[in-house]
Amino acid sequence: MKSSFSDEHLVFPTRYPIGIEIVRAEGVYLYDKEGKAYLDLISGIAVSALGHKHPRIWEAVQKQIASYAHVMVYGDLLLSPQRDYAKALCGSLPKGLDKVFFISSGSEAVELGLKLAKKHSRRSRLIAFEGAYHGSTHGALSVTGSQKLRMPFMPLLPDVLHLRFGVLEDLEKLDSDVACVLIEPVQAENGIRSASLDYFKELRQRTQDLGILLIVDEIQTGLGRTGYVWAFQELGFVPDLLLSAKALGGGFPLGAVIGSAEIMEKIAQKPSFGHISTFGGHPLSCAAGHAVLQIVQSDSFLTEVRNKANLFREQLSHHKAIREFRQSGLLMAIELHSKEDLHDSILPSFWKKGLMVDGFLFCPGAIRLAPPLILSSEEILSTCQKIKEILDPI
Numbered sequence: 001m002k003s004s005f006s007d008e009h010l011v012f013p014t015r016y017p018i019g020i021e022i023v024r025a026e027g028v029y030l031y032d033k034e035g036k037a038y039l040d041l042i043s044g045i046a047v048s049a050l051g052h053k054h055p056r057i058w059e060a061v062q063k064q065i066a067s068y069a070h071v072m073v074y075g076d077l078l079l080s081p082q083r084d085y086a087k088a089l090c091g092s093l094p095k096g097l098d099k100v101f102f103i104s105s106g107s108e109a110v111e112l113g114l115k116l117a118k119k120h121s122r123r124s125r126l127i128a129f130e131g132a133y134h135g136s137t138h139g140a141l142s143v144t145g146s147q148k149l150r151m152p153f154m155p156l157l158p159d160v161l162h163l164r165f166g167v168l169e170d171l172e173k174l175d176s177d178v179a180c181v182l183i184e185p186v187q188a189e190n191g192i193r194s195a196s197l198d199y200f201k202e203l204r205q206r207t208q209d210l211g212i213l214l215i216v217d218e219i220q221t222g223l224g225r226t227g228y229v230w231a232f233q234e235l236g237f238v239p240d241l242l243l244s245a246k247a248l249g250g251g252f253p254l255g256a257v258i259g260s261a262e263i264m265e266k267i268a269q270k271p272s273f274g275h276i277s278t279f280g281g282h283p284l285s286c287a288a289g290h291a292v293l294q295i296v297q298s299d300s301f302l303t304e305v306r307n308k309a310n311l312f313r314e315q316l317s318h319h320k321a322i323r324e325f326r327q328s329g330l331l332m333a334i335e336l337h338s339k340e341d342l343h344d345s346i347l348p349s350f351w352k353k354g355l356m357v358d359g360f361l362f363c364p365g366a367i368r369l370a371p372p373l374i375l376s377s378e379e380i381l382s383t384c385q386k387i388k389e390i391l392d393p394i
């Protein structure tokens with residue numbers, strides 16, 4: 001029962017678009033044309049951390065739009081929404097991560113991170129990981145760890161090496177020709193895969209010893225998603241560059257690269273304008289994102305996220321249809337025993353029951369759950385009950 005939805009003029013990047021038209025979204029619910037409610041279990045892929053139409057975001061955006069929406073963001077004018085948000089972001093981070101460059105998306109954050117690494121180190125080799133997703137632009141695709149996605153667009157960036165994620169012996173391939181190692185704290189599109197604390201410790205040590213920049217892609221994991229403001233905080237290392245996007249803009253397009261002044265200011269030197277972006281750090285996105293950070297960084301909010309994550313685990317880890325339940329906070333994968341294509345009938349049965357879920361790019365047998373962090377415990381219990389009822393006959 002794959003979706004046969006198509007549109008006369010719109011192009012979709014998938015052969016199986018869901019095809020449900022959402023006309024309104026509020027709190028943790030999406031509503032279609034017929035008024036049917038769907039519990040949002042994906043948050044626009046880890047974007048809507050506070051759900052939809054959150055009053056604090058709403059207020060911040062209205063206040064900002066009453067002053068101005070867009071003026072010029074190339075760094076010539078001082079924009080208070082950018083300045084205030086950058087200060088708050090750096091306040092949520094360890095020392096050394098104290099300069100922010102705002103752009104518009106995750107892929108663009110990856111592009112800028114790679115460019116900064118090459119310019120800072122004067123080296124060319126880029127190391128990334130099999131199973132990693134870093135974006136769809138040429139540079140970000142070059143470091144994405146899927147041959148299948150990369151092949152049709154070759155040649156991509158030269159001198160890129162993909163290692164196996166979490167495999168200690170592969171770190172022996174690091175040497176002084178390497179500009180940077182780009183890593184996700186949890187491989188999201190690979191179906192929520194983690195690596196050990198020892199692995200991250202060794203990676204940090206080796207990159208430091210060899211003068212390699214360690215870049216962490218927190219585009220999907222940042223802003224409280226894993227139960228920490230930033231996922232690396234749980235893993236016990238501090239990166240040289242932090243990449244963020246998705247939830248960073250509170251539902252509006254925004255990306256950021258954050259690092260030390262020494263590294264970040266290279267983008268303005270020889271030549272200046274080493275990276276510019278017309279909409280980067282858009283005032284409305286900064287105002288909305290700042291409202292999100294103010295809420296998600298509180299200890300009590302983060303404790304609740306971790307408690308909610310535990311509740312999902314308790315409810316879902318022991319069902320006969322589930323091969324493995326993996327999670328990092330409220331970023332979760334339900335991997336099924338079934339070899340059936342999820343799009344045939346499994347995902348449609350979730351949608352029919354009013355649960356908005358989808359799959360992963362690189363993990364065909366797994367269902368993604370990344371609900372708004374504000375989902376209540378009662379909603380989690382009733383959702384898990386519905387999920388189990390859907391999975392019972394599988």
Ligand code: PMP
Pocket residue numbers: 045105106107108110133134135136184188189217218219220245246
């Ligand atoms: N990195 C990661 C870990 C991602 O999950 C994504 C988006 N799924 C990207 C980079 C690319 O972000 P964007 O789609 O905003 O370009």
